[in-house]
Amino acid sequence: MALSAATAARWVERWECQQQRYAVDREERFTVIADVVEYVTAGRTSPLIVDLGCGPGSLVARLAGRLPDAELLAVDADPLLLELGRTHYAHAARYVEAVIGAPGWLDRLALDRPLDAAVSTTALHYLGEPALRRVYGQLAARLRPGGVLINGDHLHQGTPRLSDIAAAVGRRRAERLRAYRHEDWDSWWAAVACDPELTALLAARRRCSLPAGEDCHPTLTEHTALLRAAGFQHVGPVWQFGNSHVLVAVR
Template sequence: MGLSLATAERWVERWELQQQRYAVDREERFTVIADVVEHVVAGRAGRPLVVDLGCGPGSLAARLVRRLPEAEIVAVDRDPLLLELGRTHHPDAARYVDAEIGAPGWTDALELDRPLDAAVSTTALHYLDHATLLRAYRQLAALLRPGGVLVNGDHLPPDEAGPAGIAAHVGRCRAGRQRVFAHEDWRSWWAAVAEDPELADLLAERRRRAEPSGSSTGSSTGTPAELPLSVHLDLLRRAGFRQAGPVWQYGESCVLVAVR
């Protein structure tokens, strides 16, 4: 299933563009996540250990390792095609792990040799339902060192008491001003992938995995649960995090930080 570097570069570049449609100020969000991790590991002895949840083709891992070249990043996803794009295009950014967040044994698959300094994610955890998210948060709390952080950049709409429709509208207006809707969308990207013979085996494996369970976990398949920010905060506290709250937000695009 190995890919050529040229193929991986081409599809990752297109991925980066289409993802701009779905994450308001995507680069700023990446930067904020890196700011948080850099702050948390500053002055600590040893090599920082970070897990990237729902890593896709390595977009966040590649940016993090540029900011923190000494960090060890473990990037996990259930999508075989996106993982192979990451391994090929960003081979030095992370150690890539094929596992499904929240599934039995997924944390064992990470093969961590010490507590995590940070767990990070972007536009991935909103696919997890309530029960799976609570379980994953508890598992991550157990993996993090005291003072370690979970940093999640995602679509986190306000709860019923907040102006959810207005928040979404503000985000769309910002995206429109940045002209991101000129890029191809999610469905178009995957339709184009299906026409590339070099990706045929990986795409077939991706489809095979999606068929039996219909699971909604992972970064690239299933129907988003998109639980509101207030639910995430409640689940994080129940999972054992002592502090949790947003540190950056535009519309419903949010960077949420939880401290172990």
């Protein structure tokens, strides 16, 4: 049975709310990423942009609104989240199921030209250092000269003490914005499991090999070094609040 538009809309709305618990100033971070993409693709006809770890399409939908002439690809390993995005934001992007960093994952995108931009939010932290090194190199090879990789994520500072302070700053900001009034990740998924319209998608999710988070969390400095080693010429954060960053790497 096809997922109904009403069900997809309901669960995407709940997703948007629960994600505010985890991303400090989430909407502003999306806006900054869109600002960067718009700036670096100005004057280009039908820029090609891929969203890595798109979930139910939160970022790609915002990019589609800002860049209506862009060709957008949305990539995720989770069939349930992908179907929510494919149904709710049907015209925003072409949705592709793939595990980022797995053998042949880029081939599944069927790219017919170099990328203008690769973006990601709160997804690449699942990759450890070896996988990040590999993925950064693969993306550098697929981006055009001057193309960008933009990663909005929680990136630790250079020392544990600074990371702790930055995390505390982020928590206080979230408290002021009342972000913790929203349901959390576990509650959202528990509620999903009770919706009969999502039963088949949840079963498909349980059968697939979703990436597990690794214990290694590279710092901002380490991410920067990996990106430079991959061939990016200019690397640095353009926005930060607490440990939440928008890190830009120019090919």
